[in-house]
Amino acid sequence: MALIRRRKGADASKNSVSGSKEQSGSAKEEEEEEDDKKRKQRPKAKKSKEKSKWSCVDTCCWLIGCICTIWWFLLFLYNAMPASFPQYVTEAITGPLPDPPGIKLRKEGLRAKHPVVFVPGIVTGGLELWEGHQCAEGLFRKRLWGGTFGEVYKRPLCWVEHMSLDNETGLDPSGIRVRPVTGLVAADYFAPGYFVWAVLIANLARIGYEEKTMYMAAYDWRISFQNTEVRDQSLSRIKSNIELMVATNGGNKAVIIPHSMGVLYFLHFMKWVEAPAPMGGGGGPDWCSKHIKAVMNIGGPFLGVPKAVSGLFSAEAKDIAVARAITPGFLDNDLFRLQTLQHVMKMTRTWDSTMSMIPKGGDTMWGGLDWSPEEGYVPSKRKQKSNDTQISKDDGTRSTLSESESVNYGRIISFGKDVAEAHSSEIERIDFQGAIKGCNVANTTCRDVWTEYHDMGIEGIKAVADYKVYTAGSVVDLLQFVAPKMMARGSAHFSYGIADNLDNPMYNHYKYWSNPLETKLPNAPDMEIFSLYGVGIPTERSYVYKLSPSAECYIPFQIDTTVDGEDEDSCLKDGVYSVDGDETVPVLSAGFMCAKGWRGNTRFNPSGIRTYIREYDHSPPSNLLEGRGTQSGAHVDIMGNFALIEDVIRVAAGARGEDLGGDQVYSDIFKWSDKINLPL
Amino acid sequence: MALVLRLRKLCYVEPAVKCSSVGFQSCDDQTKNNENKDEIFNLSKVEESVSEKRRKKKKIKREAKEWSCINYCCWAIGYICTVWWLLLLLYHSLPATLPGFKVPESPGARLRREGLTALHPVVLVPGIVTGGLELWEGRSCAEGLFRKRLWGGSFTEIFKRPLCWLEHLSLHNETGLDPPGIRVRAVPGLVAADYFAPGYFVWAILIENLAKIGYEGKNLYMAAYDWRLSFQNTEIRDHALSRLKNKIELLYVTNGYKKVVVVPHSMGVIYFLHFIKWVESPPPMGGGGGAGWCAKHIKAIMNIGPAFLGVPKAVSNIFSAEGRDFAYVRAMAPGVFDSEILRLQTFEHMMRVSRTWDSIVSLLPKGGDTIWGNLDWSPEEGHNCNLGKKRNAKPSSSENNLNLSDGTKAFIEQEPVKYGRIISFGKAASELPSSQLPTLDSKELLRMGFSADFNLTCGEVWTEYDEINRESIRRVAEFNKAYTAQTLLDLLRFVAPKMMQRAEVHFSHGIADNLDDPKYAHYKYWSNPLETKLPDAPDMEIYCLYGVGIPTERSYIYKLSSSNKCNSIPFQIDSSADGESGNCLKNGVHFVDGDESVPVLSAGFMCAKGWRGRTRFNPSGIATYIREHQHKPPASLLEGRGLESGAHVDIMGNVALIEDVLRVAAGATGAELGNDRIHSDIVRMSERINLRL
Structure with a gap:
């Protein structure tokens, strides 16, 4: 807007000035008519012709010049500014800052x-390219992950290809070597x-x-x-x-x-x-x-x-993969959205490490259908404590909230809000394990994206939804059902249970080492x-899902973002139950x-x-x-x-x-x- | 009147811009008008009413003028910017390889096709000067530079705050370690010295080619x-040697017990020499790796450009901060150096800073007269200076022999250059037979007084020259006209007593008579190949x-600096001394064959x-191997700094050097590379050196 306005202003000023020029010209004419009658006429005609030329390309140039000059000037000022200037400003506004620790x-x-x-x-460490395919030429030892992410925009598919791992071994795909950046620079910024x-x-x-x-x-x-x-x-x-x-x-x-x-x-x-x-x-x-x-x-x-579950299940964790934050425009845009999510899912599903963060300890730790350790948690309490000026208006609503029924956090994934709130005895569940996955009905155009959902037919997807509610224990089974290859790869490296007898020699295997409940x-x-x-801070704890309307070519499940709690301070928001964290x-x-x-x-x-x-x-x-x-x-x-x-x-x-x-x-x-x- | 003139001036200037715009047109118009007005004005001064009208008009015109002038600037800038962006866009959308221009295949890709893959881990x-340094703790003037590069990278801080920069790069002039309150540390990792x-x-480029055959962070x-710092101090302050030892051991173990190939460059060569002595020496002075450590862990040392x-450059650098390009600093700010006003101060600062760097002393010529020649003799004598140039001009090696014989013939008629005199005062002194040279016992030199006569106005910039009597400086130049590699050290001890005192604890420049003497267990000898x-690693290989x-500085002709101001460096290379054509003397420097440094x-x-x-x-x-690479300047600008x-x-x-390194890293031995590859007279020169082996 500012641009347009400025441009208009420039035009206007130009017009006015040229008008004044003309005025002066006419004034001149009156006075010096005898002197140069013939001489005047020609230039005047020329003038009007040239004027149109000036107003087009030259105005643009003028505009760019103006902007550049102002930009440089500001840049100069910024660079000439002493380094401690922002600090002075901050101190002037908020009072003296405490010394850094x-x-x-x-x-x-x-x-x-x-x-x-x-x-x-995860995700905070930089990764750089050591060997790549043709499309990544010139990126040798440049950061693919971390830094400016310039390549995401320049060549997104190439980038996804290089960031993905082999979906069978979980190691490098052939011809690609992406390695961690070493030293403190790896994750300082x-x-x-x-x-x-x-x-x-x-x-x-x-x-x-x-x-x-x-x-x-x-x-x-x-x-x-x-x-x-x-x-x-x-x-x-x-x-x-x-x-x-x-x-x-x-x-x-x-x-x-x-x-x-x-x-x-x-x-x-x-x-x-x-x-x-x-x-x-x-x-x-x-x-x-x-x-x-x-x-x-x-x-x-x-x-x-719990974020890891939704990330693996539908690539929709609110921010587990920062990838989403990098391309918010893409994701929110309806046209590109599903395809982007699919690519993100394809990429993240090749990353074994995400599976290390699937909830461990099953129902014992995370709660069953009707029970969870956090039950009775009042979400606004923390806020209240931390910042009383902002949340003081919540005082009234708090009392009503504590009376309301406690949330069933144990149901990490539930299909539909009513299911999430209903008592366990009221839920009809059909076991999905035995369900036939059905054959692949997806059309071939979307085959290039590998998410394993294409190996599932409608029946399988329906079966998943029919089970209605998944707790921490059954979520692992669910993932095993919808992404068998990924989980097969992952279960060789990670385990999510609780050990009965830690002296059992089987716990010497490395797959148990990252689970504190089995070591x-x-x-x-x-x-x-x-x-x-x-x-x-409210933290994602469990999700309300729905079937995606166009289940054929896309990820068939979606967080049901329409689901909200009754009042503002409910733990349920946009289909996500949150707890303290x-x-x-x-x-x-x-x-x-x-x-x-x-x-x-x-x-x-x-x-x-x-x-x-x-x-x-x-x-x-x-x-x-x-x-x-x-x-x-x-x-x-x-x-x-x-x-x-x-x-x-x-x-x-x-x-x-x-x-x-x-x-x-x-x-x-x-x-x-x-x-x-x-x-x- | 003045107003009219100003307007006219503007209008005359503007046509130079050559802008075909309405604004310009009107400007032209008005010029004419103004001219007319001038005439009228001059002719009829009496008509007051008319002139008043005119004044009004002028006012209007003036506004129009000023408007257009600012706009012209904006317009011009906009125009330039747009063109610039267009070009930039074109440049970026250009395919990496133009269809007509064929990029030669990199040695890494070629060798990979041959089937070479990463085998031995590589340590680079x-x-000196190529490694980056970053700030960890500084004075208040360096605020906001935490973990930013002070050395290497874009060097923007030199221009922003030069004195602050110099202060932070200096070391303590007594300990040779950090000054209090300042911590500047080496940048770690491959980024330290890739660019x-x-x-x-x-x-x-070497890293990129190594990566092509499969190297990555775990084996590089x-x-x-x-x-x-002096080499031992890198261990004392940063544990740099311990880290290197640990890294090599780790690389060895994690890469399937494959020995490492070490590739040191320039001063890194003597640093690594220091390391291999350090690692086998018992603690606390050494690393305690035991006698077989090198034999167990190192396959080959591929010294590139070993010093x-x-x-000799180090001498001129310490003596007068004038090394032709010893420090790249000079290349960075050529304008500053050439400007007469700023020049001396810059050199002074340079000298002050670089004299706190102990490592430069490690590069002083070692082995004294035995190696570098004495007043009348030098191993290089008979070197033909045109050789290098002619070879440069004609890249085809088949013609080299012809040139060689030609050159030698021409040369024999001349009197041999006395390279042994590394510093001589005056051109005459560099050519006279030794018997005619006035001599001064070096001990006498040291006895000369340090009576300081520096005045206080220049106390700010500290070089040790300020503490030396001007009189004795004159005597340095007059009583002893020429200095060889041996007496040179005495000279330096005289002109830079503190620095040499500090550094000689860490470095030695002699030749050992008896290597079994227990004193050679001290670390100061470890970086001198003639004293260590x-x-015991018979399977190891050493490459040079x-x-x-390329003509390389070998000895210098000095003169006393003309300016006698307190802050100036009293000695200068006499750049007026030139030899006849075909002589090796140019701008006061004698050249020999080498790699420019x-x-x-x-x-x-x-x-x-x-x-x-043995x-x-x-x-x-x-086993030792020499692999020389004949210099060929890049054929075209597109080649950048040249492939050969x-x-x-x-x-x-x-390319040839990279191939050698890659082959050895992939498992080849020296014999498989083709043993020695010699272009220079090194064998003959070495034969002339009379060193007991």
């Missing part, structure tokens, strides 16, 4: 002591300006950390954990680097800081490193106690995340495990192991490793200048939370859990954990 | 280190890969003679 703690006299290892999570680890790194640097005492354990987050070792020797590298850092830093044990899926990855690592070669790393039974001081899990999805923690009584996560990981998944599963001497924690829960209440940034906030509790933004950074730095500088103040809990995690009936 | 060791500046590749490692025996034994055919002698001698066979420097008889270049850094893009 690094500076504050440095003044307290804290110095780098224990080497620090970062383990990035996900995209320009969108920090992941950068703030934490900067603050650690303030108390003296540098490359020799910090290590980013970058790995290819698309492939299953054991495959990172098979293909890239990532686990061996981590082992060797930790050993090196401990040795060169005077024997000070390492502090590990995994984030998101990195938590499970590191769990896998701890089992791997003590397991004998060739399956394991051969570090011996006391490797962890020798080399690790503390594991500070940030936003750890120990028991999986014992290492024998390292001096080690400490922290669970640091944000609370106070950090926007991605529900409190239950992040906190249960530290609150109960590993607390004290349990069968999962035979050596009695101490565990601490540190929750951070979310409070959104007060204004735009604060960026993503210094008190955020969101899954990724929490990495910029000053309180969390302070905790991390203190531990890195030598503090123990008690020095931090033990547990710091805002949510109902202990109450919920108590409800879970797990033999310990 | 970058040299030095955008578009200026260092390792990138860049051993980045802070190249400003084994140092480079190679490890370097370019020849490293003379053939320094690059090739150890492989050609010092380590050839010598006291190489007791286990490690022999220049010190550009050789990393040399």
